[in-house]
Amino acid sequence: xxxxxxxxxxxxxxxxxxxxxxxxxxxxxxxxxxxxxxxxxxxxxxxxxxxxxxxxxxxxxxxxxxxxxxxxxxxxxxxxxxxxxxxxxxxxxxxxxxxxxxxxxxxxxxxxxxxxxxxxxxxxxxxxxxxxxxxxxxxxxxxxxxxxxxxxxxxxxxxxxxxxxxxxxxxxxxxxxxxxxxxxxxxxxxxxxxxxxxxxxxxxxxxxxxxxxxxxxxxxxxxxxxxxxxxxxxxxxxxxxxxxxxxxxxxxxxxxxxxxxxxxxxxxxxxxxxxxxxxxxxxxxxxxxxxxxxxxxxxxxxxxxxxxxxxxxxxxxxxxxxxxxxxxxxxxxxxxxxxxxxxxxxxxxxxxxxxxxxxxxxxxxxxxxxxxxxxxxxxxxxxxxxxxxxxxxxxxxxxxxxxxxxxxxxxxxxxxxxxxxxxxxxxxxxxxxxxxxxxxxxxxxxxxxx
Ligand code: AMP
Numbered sequence: 255x256x257x258x259x260x261x262x263x264x265x266x267x268x269x270x271x272x273x274x275x276x277x278x279x280x281x282x283x284x285x286x287x288x289x290x291x292x293x294x295x296x297x298x299x300x301x302x303x304x305x306x307x308x309x310x311x312x313x314x315x316x317x318x319x320x321x322x323x324x325x326x327x328x329x330x331x332x333x334x335x336x337x338x339x340x341x342x343x344x345x346x347x348x349x350x351x352x353x354x355x356x357x358x359x360x361x362x363x364x365x366x367x368x369x370x371x372x373x374x375x376x377x378x379x380x381x382x383x384x385x386x387x388x389x390x391x392x393x394x395x396x397x398x399x400x401x402x403x404x405x406x407x408x409x410x411x412x413x414x415x416x417x418x419x420x421x422x423x424x425x426x427x428x429x430x431x432x433x434x435x436x437x438x439x440x441x442x443x444x445x446x447x448x449x450x451x452x453x454x455x456x457x458x459x460x461x462x463x464x465x466x467x468x469x470x471x472x473x474x475x476x477x478x479x480x481x482x483x484x485x486x487x488x489x490x491x492x493x494x495x496x497x498x499x500x501x502x503x504x505x506x507x508x509x510x511x512x513x514x515x516x517x518x519x520x521x522x523x524x525x526x527x528x529x530x531x532x533x534x535x536x537x538x539x540x541x542x543x544x545x546x547x548x549x550x551x552x553x554x555x556x557x558x559x560x561x562x563x564x565x566x567x568x569x570x571x572x573x574x575x576x577x578x579x580x581x582x583x584x585x586x587x588x589x590x591x592x593x594x595x596x597x598x599x600x601x602x603x604x605x606x607x608x609x610x611x612x613x614x615x616x617x618x619x620x621x622x623x624x625x626x627x628x629x630x631x632x633x634x635x636x637x638x639x640x641x642x643x644x645x646x647x648x649x650x651x652x653x654x655x656x657x658x659x660x661x662x663x664x665x666x667x668x669x670x671x672x673x674x675x676x677x678x679x680x681x682x683x684x685x686x687x688x689x690x691x692x693x694x695x696x697x698x699x700x701x702x703x704x
Pocket of ligand 1: 304
């Protein structure tokens with residue numbers, strides 16, 4: 255199984271040619287397990303995160319099926335539909351489809367909200383082989399009669415857990431109402447809490463189950479560090495982290511759009527040019543920010559979780575949590591943006607006293623404590639004189655002693671691991687705010703006597 259190659263799958267030559275161009279030679283585990291049953295027409299229930307190669311795992315069998323069974327769909331009629339929660343992810347999947355279908359005559363179209371619908375409607379042209387869509391815009395265009403789903407042969411729901419978080423499930427159900435019951439369904443999710451499993455059961459039929467979520471869902475190459483700092487010191491510490499020449503491509507996470515904007519301004523004042531990416535920005539501004547970041551024209555991207563979902567940029571050296579996420583899985587998604595493709599990466603989380611309870615949840619999930627450091631862990635090993643450089647003294651606060659805390663990297667026993675966290679499944683608005691989480695945090699903080 256390990257020595258499997260793409261050539262073993264029996265893809266038609268135009269697909270194989272494209273794969274050779276982009277140097278996909280060895281399939282990833284999700285591809286090894288999902289592609290053969292998908293080529294055989296089975297449904298899929300896949301638990302896989304971005305970065306595992308899941309896009310090719312579902313896209314290549316779709317392309318093979320459509321190419322082997324050519325049909326010219328009428329105007330507005332769609333043969334296969336890929337639903338994703340965010341525009342970034344939709345655009346990224348569409349980019350991949352373009353690469354995989356470059357030697358085929360196949361129409362691939364992407365539609366999402368936040369931009370004018372005119373060009374999208376135009377691109378629908380004479381029927382669509384593969385449509386990638388976010389739910390809201392898709393329903394709009396169905397309502398206006400531009401898109402017809404009655405001939406969909408293959409339906410993909412990507413990032414189902416995020417769809418649930420973002421409140422899109424009623425929309426997804428409405429969309430499914432337009433899709434024929436007799437179809438192939440591919441259901442993918444980064445996590446599989448019970449609500450997602452329930453949803454999956456209503457959509458897939460006798461699926462092949464593929465779970466490539468690692469037992470320990472943290473990439474081994476990522477150095478994780480925790481710095482205990484007061485809220486008012488966070489920006490100062492961040493500025494110093496970003497002064498590290500080794501921080502050549504840094505992704506900084508904030509919890510809110512407003513926080514992202516403010517941070518971009520503050521970094522600018524400190525002489526660090528950064529750009530923000532979040533849901534209030536126009537799609538073209540978001541795309542420009544992404545392009546500039548990918549091309550290395552900007553070094554620092556400040557993002558909210560939803561906007562960053564699906565971002566796949568090579569060579570991110572640093573993921574910095576300016577705010578600690580109140581959902582533990584979000585931490586895993588965030589830090590997984592670095593140390594891709596075997597590169598080294600570091601994640602630094604700036605934790606205020608109020609955020610300690612979130613860290614506790616994260617450590618339970620990843621089943622290890624995150625090492626606490628008081629000095630900035632510079633990648634380049636160029637030591638900055640922190641005291642001189644910092645505009646204000648940023649003396650890290652110490653962490654409260656905790657009975658279970660251990661110094662060793664794997665010193666803590668498993669405490670539930672990736673168990674059902676659906677008790678906290680009210681994951682709040684599109685920027686990851688969670689009022690219940692805020693209340694929990696305050697309560698926790700209060701109990702700890704901060
Ligand atoms: P995904 O999980 O689909 O977002 O894919 C993550 C990244 O891995 C993307 O940049 C893909 O182009 C790349 N990728 C996917 N499969 C392979 C493969 N078998 N070999 C090399 N790169 C791949």
